[in-house]
Amino acid sequence: MRQLASKWLKTKALLHHPHTAVYIPETCLYSEDQLRMMLRRHAFVFIKPVKGGGGIGVMRVAKERSGYTCTRMEHTHRFSHFRALAIGINKLRVQRPYLIQQGIQLASIQGRPVDYRVKVVKEGQRWDFRAVVARHARPGLVITNLCKGGTLLKGTEALRMIYPRRLAIQKRREIIQLTQRCIPVLERRFPGIGQLGFDYGLDQSGRVWILEVNTRPQ
Numbered sequence: 001m002r003q004l005a006s007k008w009l010k011t012k013a014l015l016h017h018p019h020t021a022v023y024i025p026e027t028c029l030y031s032e033d034q035l036r037m038m039l040r041r042h043a044f045v046f047i048k049p050v051k052g053g054g055g056i057g058v059m060r061v062a063k064e065r066s067g068y069t070c071t072r073m074e075h076t077h078r079f080s081h082f083r084a085l086a087i088g089i090n091k092l093r094v095q096r097p098y099l100i101q102q103g104i105q106l107a108s109i110q111g112r113p114v115d116y117r118v119k120v121v122k123e124g125q126r127w128d129f130r131a132v133v134a135r136h137a138r139p140g141l142v143i144t145n146l147c148k149g150g151t152l153l154k155g156t157e158a159l160r161m162i163y164p165r166r167l168a169i170q171k172r173r174e175i176i177q178l179t180q181r182c183i184p185v186l187e188r189r190f191p192g193i194g195q196l197g198f199d200y201g202l203d204q205s206g207r208v209w210i211l212e213v214n215t216r217p218q
Contacts, residue, residue: 057092
């Protein structure tokens with residue numbers, strides 16, 4: 001069963017298809033010039049390793065009135081100017097390749113962000129849905145990973161805590177249909193994959209975003 005560690009390769013595959021590209025937050029490989037550009041365009045961004053999981057190494061970077069902030073786990077570092085920010089990030093990322101992704105202000109429960117994991121597994125010639133769950137961030141964190149203290153909820157349960165019943169059903173259906181649209185795109189690009197974990201975010205207006213795709217979902 002093929003596995004693919006690079007988040008960038010999977011993101012690029014979905015960006016090359018018009019029916020899936022519109023669901024991808026703006027994403028690029030990390031460089032100081034790209035970071036400067038992305039912070040001009042977006043209120044905040046996430047910087048995360050090209051390879052890796054469990055929320056390890058993920059940073060939230062924002063432009064503030066008095067400079068910049070970089071949050072990693074529960075620690076927030078403040079910088080008065082961009083050059084100091086870039087130096088600080090380079091120390092934290094220890095020269096591994098990273099991505100920059102447009103920050104999405106996720107719909108929340110009790111003020112804590114929520115995202116959704118859809119796991120699918122290939123059985124013979126068909127793909128079966130194994131799970132549609134939500135992950136509720138631990139208090140004080142901007143990442144939802146369970147291994148970092150996030151709480152697992154049923155997908156439908158979490159959606160109904162945020163939206164009216166009819167809209168919650170509609171959003172769950174939209175996530176399922178988008179997953180079905182993404183699978184053949186990824187399978188054509190990466191023959192041999194046998195399981196996929198899609199991480200979705202819904203912003204505060206209810207728009208669905210594809211945050212990440214894993215070939216070894218936990």
